[in-house]
Amino acid sequence: MTTGPARTAGSAATLARTLVVVVIGSIMTVHDVTIVNVALHPLATVSDAPPATVQWVATGCPLALCAVIPPAAWAMSRFGAKRAYLTALTLFTGGSTASHPGQRPVWTIPPRDNPATKE
Numbered sequence: 001m002t003t004g005p006a007r008t009a010g011s012a013a014t015l016a017r018t019l020v021v022v023v024i025g026s027i028m029t030v031h032d033v034t035i036v037n038v039a040l041h042p043l044a045t046v047s048d049a050p051p052a053t054v055q056w057v058a059t060g061c062p063l064a065l066c067a068v069i070p071p072a073a074w075a076m077s078r079f080g081a082k083r084a085y086l087t088a089l090t091l092f093t094g095g096s097t098a099s100h101p102g103q104r105p106v107w108t109i110p111p112r113d114n115p116a117t118k119e
Helices: 009-047 051-079 081-099 105-112
Strands: none
Touching (some): 009 081, 051 081
8 A cells, every 4th residue: 555755855945935835825916905905995085986996906816816716726736736826916916006006996996906907
C-alpha cells in the first residue's frame, strides 16, 4: 500500500510559501470588500449619486467573482495554478488602483467590477 510521495524539507517550505500567498490574497479580497462597503455612503455624498447607483460598486464585486470562477479552472489547467493566481492577483490590484481616482460612480464601477480583475 502506498501513501503517496514522501515529503521533503523543500516541499514543506514550498507548502508554507504557498499558504502565505493564498492567505495574503484572501485577506486582500476581504479587506477590499470591507473598504468598499464602508465607503459607500461617502462615495454617494461626494459624487451626488443616489444610494442605488453607488450600491452597484459593492454589488458588482460578487457578481464579477461569480463570472470568473468557471474560467479560473481552465486558466489554472492551461497556464498553471501559480501563474493564473499571480496574474489574477495583479489584475485585481490594478483594477482596485484604476478605480481610485474616479469622482463619479460611472468611473468607479467598471474598473472595480471588471471580471478580469477577480479570481
